[in-house]
Each structure stands twice: as structure tokens, then as C-alpha cells.
Amino acid sequence: MRAVVLRDGALSVRETAEPVPGRGELLLSVLSTAICASDVHFMDHPEAGTDDRTGRSRYDAEADVVLGHEFVGAVIGHGPGCSGEFPVGTRVTSIPIRVQDDAIRIIGQHPEAPGSFAERVVVAESIARAVPDTVAPDAAALTDAFAVGEFYVRTANPGPGEIPIVIGAGAIGLSAVAALAARGIAPIIVSDFDPARRALARDAFGAHILVDPAENSPFEVWRSVRAEHNAWGVPVVFECAGAPGLVQRLVDEADMGTRIACAGGWYTGDTLDITAATRTGVTVQFGGGPMPGDWYGTLDAIVAGTLDPLPSVGAVIGLDEVPAALDRVRRSEGPARIIVHPNGDPR
Numbered sequence: 001m002r003a004v005v006l007r008d009g010a011l012s013v014r015e016t017a018e019p020v021p022g023r024g025e026l027l028l029s030v031l032s033t034a035i036c037a038s039d040v041h042f043m044d045h046p047e048a049g050t051d052d053r054t055g056r057s058r059y060d061a062e063a064d065v066v067l068g069h070e071f072v073g074a075v076i077g078h079g080p081g082c083s084g085e086f087p088v089g090t091r092v093t094s095i096p097i098r099v100q101d102d103a104i105r106i107i108g109q110h111p112e113a114p115g116s117f118a119e120r121v122v123v124a125e126s127i128a129r130a131v132p133d134t135v136a137p138d139a140a141a142l143t144d145a146f147a148v149g150e151f152y153v154r155t156a157n158p159g160p161g162e163i164p165i166v167i168g169a170g171a172i173g174l175s176a177v178a179a180l181a182a183r184g185i186a187p188i189i190v191s192d193f194d195p196a197r198r199a200l201a202r203d204a205f206g207a208h209i210l211v212d213p214a215e216n217s218p219f220e221v222w223r224s225v226r227a228e229h230n231a232w233g234v235p236v237v238f239e240c241a242g243a244p245g246l247v248q249r250l251v252d253e254a255d256m257g258t259r260i261a262c263a264g265g266w267y268t269g270d271t272l273d274i275t276a277a278t279r280t281g282v283t284v285q286f287g288g289g290p291m292p293g294d295w296y297g298t299l300d301a302i303v304a305g306t307l308d309p310l311p312s313v314g315a316v317i318g319l320d321e322v323p324a325a326l327d328r329v330r331r332s333e334g335p336a337r338i339i340v341h342p343n344g345d346p347r
Contacts, residue, residue, distance in 0.1 A: 002342075003118030004322045006043055006065040011323045016064045019114050019122040021079030022100055026086055026125050028073025031346035032137035033116035034145060034313075035322070035338040036171070037242070039067045040330045042109050056097070057109035067326075068117035068340070069096035069108035072131050072140040082125050091131040093140050094123040095295050117322055119342050127292075129299055137346045138316070138339050139302050142309035144290075145337065147298040149175025151289030152238055152261045158185055161233030163226055165189045165218050166207070167250070168241030169197035171336045172263050174205050174312050176238040181206025182307065187225060191218040197336060204311035219253045239264050247284065251277050259283045312337040318344070 003016045021027045046059040059065070072093040075086045086092055098105045098113035107123070108115025115121065131140045153176055158164050164180055166173050169192035180188050187208035190201040201207040209225060211218045222235050234257040237250055242264025250260055251272065260282055277284065290298075301307035314335020317325055319342050328334040 001119040002319055003066045003114070004068065004319060006067055007063070008061045009046070011043070011326070013320050013322065016066060016114075016118075019118075019120055021077055021122045023079055023081045024125050025079040025122050026075050026082065026092065026128060027077035027079070028071075028092065028121050028123060029076045030071055030073045030116050030118060030121055030342045031091065032141040033068050033071040033340045033342065034141045035325055035329060035340065036070055036145065037329055039069070039108065040326055043067065043326070044330070056104055056106045058105075058111060060111050063111035064114075065109070065111050066114035066118050067108045068115035068121075069106065070141050070144040071096075071116035071121060072137045073116070073121060076120070078125075079122075086125065086128060086130065091133065091137065091140070092123070092128045093131055093143055093299065094128045095292060096144060097124075097127070098122065099124045099126070117319065117340060117342065129296065132303060135303050136310065138313060139308065139310050140299070141339065142312065142337065143295065143299045143302060145171050145312075146175040146178060146302075146307065146309050147290035147295040148172050148263060149177070149179045149238075150298050151291060151294040152176055152263045152285075153179035153183070154294060155285065155289070156236050156238070156259055156261045158236045159233060161231040162236050163187060163189065163222055163229070163231050163233070164236045164238060165191065165222055166201070166238045166240060167191050167218065167246070168239070168264065169194065169201040169207075169336070170240065170332075171312060173197075173238070173240035174201055174336055175309075176240055176263065177201050177205040177207050178307060178309070182301070187229065189218055189222055189225065200311060200336065204308075217253060219255070223255075234258055237261065244270055248272055248276075251280055251282055251284075254280050254282055256281050257283075259285075261285045262287070309337075313339050315339070316341060318342070
């Protein structure tokens with residue numbers, strides 16, 4: 001099959017081995033898949049994949065790794081032992097992990113779990129979910145991305161009088177805004193250098209107050225807003241940019257007791273002045289999600305129509321365009337989300 005293949009540090013679009021469904025697995029023809037910044041992180045920081053003691057990801061320069069982990073596809077085959085719950089033609093999506101012989105591997109980040117930047121992909125029947133034909137494949141493919149925001153908002157759990165600040169209005173920032181808005185939390189402050197992304201956060205996902213960090217500190221804006229709204233709780237910050245040094249800058253500007261959820265993801269390492277964080281009394285959360293409940297709940301919201309992730313999509317491309325699109329993501333350029341149709345426009 002044709003796929004976007006990472007090998008020996010280089011990307012190419014070429015023929016690679018067909019994925020073969022094992023026991024209890026489904027073979028899908030990929031209808032839609034989304035580019036994620038973590039695809040770039042895995043490619044650019046092989047040490048994260050070579051030193052993963054969990055075994056969930058593995059960077060092997062001498063093996064083909066097919067990237068991509070946010071997807072929806074149509075069932076075209078079954079491995080041994082499948083139940084028949086998903087007949088041929090059923091549209092399905094899945095949490096991006098492959099379960100084989102009690103081993104869990106991240107789809108798109110392991111040679112033995114080829115990803116969805118390909119014509120076909122294999123998933124476990126046990127964790128797959130059907131996608132009704134009434135739901136756009138591009139929307140279902142964004143389940144994983146929006147489940148991330150759901151996880152961080154759920155675990156941060158902003159309470160009465162606590163005004164959230166979302167740092168970064170890329171894909172994950174927008175998912176956090178959507179999760180906050182779905183809970184009726186207001187006002188929501190969004191800070192991003194890109195005016196188009198700020199406007200998208202407001203117009204499509206429910207943000208209320210937009211901040212250009214080149215002109216104003218989001219914490220200064222928060223201080224004014226809390227006085228205006230008589231909301232005297234601590235700020236709850238969702239860091240969704242992942243820029244080096246950003247968490248330290250947030251700690252330095254934070255008010256006492258600030259909670260910071262770090263959703264940006266670092267693969268290059270960073271440092272934090274623990275003394276400064278202790279003096280400010282901040283709570284910092286790193287990683288950990290989304291959990292299955294967040295993932296399936298997000299899919300349910302997309303199916304029900306209470307969450308529309310499609311406004312985050314700014315481009316739809318084919319497989320041959322993926323390497324250039326990944327390079328745009330690397331430079332933080334372009335739309336929040338880019339969708340890939342490996343087999344042409346889905347019908």
C-alpha cells in the first residue's frame with residue numbers, strides 16, 4: 001500500500017508493507033486522518049521513541065514507521081476471532097493504540113503499529129466504535145484531538161470564580177476552549193499571537209476575551225476581568241503551545257495558587273525553577289491523557305452534534321502532500337488542523 005513512511009530520519013511517500021489484521025483486529029480503508037503536532041515531535045525527537053520504557057512507542061531507524069494516529073476508516077477485512085459487530089463497509093474509529101499479545105503500542109509511533117497516513121490501517125475490534133454515515137469522516141477523525149482538551153478541562157475542573165486562560169489557539173487550545181464552553185464556563189480568555197486563530201477560538205468554539213501576548217500579558221488581562229466579573233478565584237491556565245521556557249514564564253507571572261495544565265507537550269526537555277513555583281504556590285499538571293472516557297465521550301458529542309470540530313480544519317490534502325504539511329506544522333504555520341484523505345475524497 002502507499003503510505004507516508006519514516007525511515008532513517010527521512011520521510012517518503014511510497015509503497016510499504018500491507019498491514020495484516022491479527023486476532024480480533026479490523027482492517028480499515030482510511031477515509032480521513034488528521035495531522036497532529038505529535039507526529040512531528042515523534043519524527044524530530046527519536047530519543048523519545050528509543051528510550052520509551054513503556055514500549056508503547058519505538059523509533060527504529062532501520063524499520064518503516066507509518067505515521068498518523070487520528071483517523072476514521074471503513075472496514076474491509078477481519079482478523080481471526082472477530083465478533084462480526086462491524087461488518088464490511090462499517091465506518092469506524094478507534095483510540096490510537098494497537099493491542100497484540102498483551103502489548104500496547106501507539107498507532108503511528110511504532111513499527112508494529114503502522115499509522116493512518118496510509119491507504120489502510122489495522123485497529124482492535126474491542127476498542128473500535130462505529131461512526132454513523134450521518135457524521136462527516138473529517139469530524140470523526142478529530143475525536144482524538146478534541147479528547148485532549150476534554151481531558152485537561154475535566155481534570156483541572158475550574159470552579160465558581162475561577163476564570164480560565166488558554167495559552168495557544170492551535171488544535172489543542174481550541175479543544176480546551178470547546179470543552180470549557182460546553183460546560184458553560186465564562187468568560188474564557190484565549191492568548192495567541194495569530195489573530196486568525198484568536199478569532200477562530202471566539203467565533204467557532206466559544207472564547208470570550210482575546211489577547212495578543214505581544215501587546216498584553218494574559219495574566220494582566222485576567223486581573224482586569226476578574227475585577228469586572230467579581231470572580232476572585234485563582235486563574236486556571238491551559239498551556240497549549242509547548243514553547244520552551246513557557247511554563248517558567250507562566251509561573252513567574254502567575255498569582256498565588258494558580259493551576260497550570262500543561263497540554264503543549266515537550267519532547268526536547270525543559271527546566272522549571274522549583275523555588276519560584278513553590279513561592280507562588282502553583283499546581284502544575286503534566287500529561288496523562290486523554291483517558292478512554294474522555295475519548296469516547298468526545299466521539300459521542302461529535303456524533304450527537306453537540307461538538308463540531310470541523311471549523312478547526314483549514315486544509316484537506318492527499319498523501320503526497322503530507323511531508324510538506326508536516327513541515328508547516330513544524331514551523332507552527334498554517335491552519336490549526338490539516339486533514340488527509342489517503343484514498344481520495346470519502347463517499
